[in-house]
Amino acid sequence: TDVCVPISRLADCIVQTADDLQTSGILAPMVGHVGDGNFHVQMLVDEALPAEVHAAEALNERLVRRALAMDGTCTGEH
Helix, strand or coil, X not given: CEEECCHHHHHXXXXXXXXXXXXXXXXXXXXXXXXXXXXXXXXXXXXXXXXXXXXXXXXXXXXXXHHHHCCCECCCXX
């Protein structure tokens, strides 16, 4: 849930991720220190609901693949 992309791709990545979040139904605010192209998606998931856990895992997979496709990384700072 921590990705970093080139600054030139940051707006695209954030907009696409926001759209993905909206579609997924997962409550997940985004925060970041975007001056370096890095942002985090904080997924709020009830682990007692397997479908919700699966949706969050799929969302994270799409986020990572999106960042990598934009010449970014799946870990912006750690």
